[in-house]
Amino acid sequence: xxxxxxxxxxxxxxxxxxxxxxxxxxxEALDNLLTGREENLAHLRGHPRFHFRRHDVTQPVEVPEPVxxxxxxxxxxSPRDYLRNPIHTMKVDSLGTLHTLGVAKRYxxxxxxxxxxxxxxxxxxxxxxxxxxxxxxxxxPRSVYDEAKRFAEALAMAYHREHGVDVRxxxxxxxxxxxxxxxxxxxxxxFIVQALRGEPLTVYGDGTQTRSFCYVDDLVEGVYRAAVADxxxxxxxxxxxxxxxxxxxxxxxxxxxVGAQVPIVHRPLPQDDPRRxxxxxxxxxxxxxxxxxxxxxxxxxxxxxxxxxxx
Amino acid sequence: xxxxxxxxxxxxxxxxxxxxxxxxxxxEALDNLLTGREENLAHLRGHPRFHFRRHDVTQPVEVPEPVxxxxxxxxxxSPRDYLRNPIHTMKVDSLGTLHTLGVAKRYxxxxxxxxxxxxxxxxxxxxxxxxxxxxxxxxxPRSVYDEAKRFAEALAMAYHREHGVDVRxxxxxxxxxxxxxxxxxxxxxxFIVQALRGEPLTVYGDGTQTRSFCYVDDLVEGVYRAAVADxxxxxxxxxxxxxxxxxxxxxxxxxxxVGAQVPIVHRPLPQDDPRRxxxxxxxxxxxxxxxxxxxxxxxxxxxxxxxxxxx
Numbered sequence: 001x002x003x004x005x006x007x008x009x010x011x012x013x014x015x016x017x018x019x020x021x022x023x024x025x026x027x028e029a030l031d032n033l034l035t036g037r038e039e040n041l042a043h044l045r046g047h048p049r050f051h052f053r054r055h056d057v058t059q060p061v062e063v064p065e066p067v068x069x070x071x072x073x074x075x076x077x078s079p080r081d082y083l084r085n086p087i088h089t090m091k092v093d094s095l096g097t098l099h100t101l102g103v104a105k106r107y108x109x110x111x112x113x114x115x116x117x118x119x120x121x122x123x124x125x126x127x128x129x130x131x132x133x134x135x136x137x138x139x140x141p142r143s144v145y146d147e148a149k150r151f152a153e154a155l156a157m158a159y160h161r162e163h164g165v166d167v168r169x170x171x172x173x174x175x176x177x178x179x180x181x182x183x184x185x186x187x188x189x190x191f192i193v194q195a196l197r198g199e200p201l202t203v204y205g206d207g208t209q210t211r212s213f214c215y216v217d218d219l220v221e222g223v224y225r226a227a228v229a230d231x232x233x234x235x236x237x238x239x240x241x242x243x244x245x246x247x248x249x250x251x252x253x254x255x256x257x258v259g260a261q262v263p264i265v266h267r268p269l270p271q272d273d274p275r276r277x278x279x280x281x282x283x284x285x286x287x288x289x290x291x292x293x294x295x296x297x298x299x300x301x302x303x304x305x306x307x308x309x310x311x
Numbered sequence: 312x313x314x315x316x317x318x319x320x321x322x323x324x325x326x327x328x329x330x331x332x333x334x335x336x337x338x339e340a341l342d343n344l345l346t347g348r349e350e351n352l353a354h355l356r357g358h359p360r361f362h363f364r365r366h367d368v369t370q371p372v373e374v375p376e377p378v379x380x381x382x383x384x385x386x387x388x389s390p391r392d393y394l395r396n397p398i399h400t401m402k403v404d405s406l407g408t409l410h411t412l413g414v415a416k417r418y419x420x421x422x423x424x425x426x427x428x429x430x431x432x433x434x435x436x437x438x439x440x441x442x443x444x445x446x447x448x449x450x451x452p453r454s455v456y457d458e459a460k461r462f463a464e465a466l467a468m469a470y471h472r473e474h475g476v477d478v479r480x481x482x483x484x485x486x487x488x489x490x491x492x493x494x495x496x497x498x499x500x501x502f503i504v505q506a507l508r509g510e511p512l513t514v515y516g517d518g519t520q521t522r523s524f525c526y527v528d529d530l531v532e533g534v535y536r537a538a539v540a541d542x543x544x545x546x547x548x549x550x551x552x553x554x555x556x557x558x559x560x561x562x563x564x565x566x567x568x569v570g571a572q573v574p575i576v577h578r579p580l581p582q583d584d585p586r587r588x589x590x591x592x593x594x595x596x597x598x599x600x601x602x603x604x605x606x607x608x609x610x611x612x613x614x615x616x617x618x619x620x621x622x
Contacts, residue, residue, distance in 0.1 A: 086469040087470070087473055090469060133432070133447060133448050136461075138430055138465055144466075144469050147464075148465065151458050152449060154454035154458035155455075155461065158397040
């Protein structure tokens, strides 16, 4: 069994490589290392079933041998990263999706698209079920990611309908854990690094906006089940932790876990920042028998440990 | 003054070529003739300022000399056409937009994107102002057009923000007139051709859904003003006729104008067909001093005459 994975050196991609290898897959791993990091894959160097190539998926994608599974996980994913690379992000999610769908079509491989809760934009329905069409500003600054991922979903579905490609669209909600970048601008690593350094924790807005945070091991379990389950062609699935937490509460938790005596300071909310986002995972529960297991406190503890070791 | 126009052999594109030539422009016209037709440009053959090339804009776009204006009007645009060519439609609106934005960036040319009222999807707000974010199913059958155009808008805005390209995004509502294809599946040509043939007029659903129909001369006037006005970089503009008409009423009007004694028959509504769509053109009125002038009856009369001559 051979899988192609793009974004392999990223946070989620690298954990997925680990899981695929554990399950016995041969892994063709691609990453252009724009936001991914080679050190995330350092422990796999020399693994007999692991083959890494530095490649930008906005360029045509060739694979040396047939694959049974394609996982398209390449894309800047944090607002800081995609706002720094807006056009490149749009190319990865359009050209990269096109190229990797082409591989899946050629080899009749199963195709897993890493989509995002951002396709729901600033939702007016809580929690968000997969049937919800979302609330996205097509010409706002975040549209370079939101609309690009909606485009990728539509393209994957078009390949499913027109060419019979067995696609699974995964709408991944906020996920955290070891191997996140300390500088990607997201709440969990930012708070942890600030607390470890004894700096004030910066909360955007008043901190009453909520997020749902899924620990990476849980997320990877969901992705893997979605990839290997039969009969899911053309299915859209939310994957995330439905437990909501206010951003301010998250900051307080991190501060406690690190044991730092630092203040929490507030900064203005960026444009189009969603007030609230929370997955309805009824469908994933039903189709995959999946739900998150790791509590926020436990997941944060492991993540704090990871960032502590890096210092 | 030299303009590049894609989709030049299409319904809107060919009328725009006429207008640009009238105004003294040199016109580089591209079309792959998938849904456009050479006969729409037959009268321009041999025109000293008109240069047509058959070219698919999903392939890189080269222009022989610098241009000051790029009008990206290539794309299947009727539901029948884009549902027959779903993946090609998505490529035109992503790759084609990318390639033509590249031309505009290279030559510091103004860029006009032909977007569509379909970016509003099945709207929950009437009439639709440009600020409305829309209501689109990202994975439904129509998403191959709706999401592709939203992607194109987001990409144009990214080029505006990142590279300073002077883009104008035009959300074009239903337009009708001479040179529409009789077989594109849209209401006006379908009804006219049916009436001229003495066949029953087919209305989808009960016909109480409304549309707003803009006569092509009015629309071209709006596009041209939007292209030449100064200080509109990064502006989104609705262009269309705000007068709403029920689809059933349209069928009756056509029947009267043709003088056909034929019944009106009903067929089931397709999936995700919008109930209602109507532009709020306050912004175009204010910024361009533009509004439609041709009444529905007058526009239909001219269109009936066009289709009558073709028989």
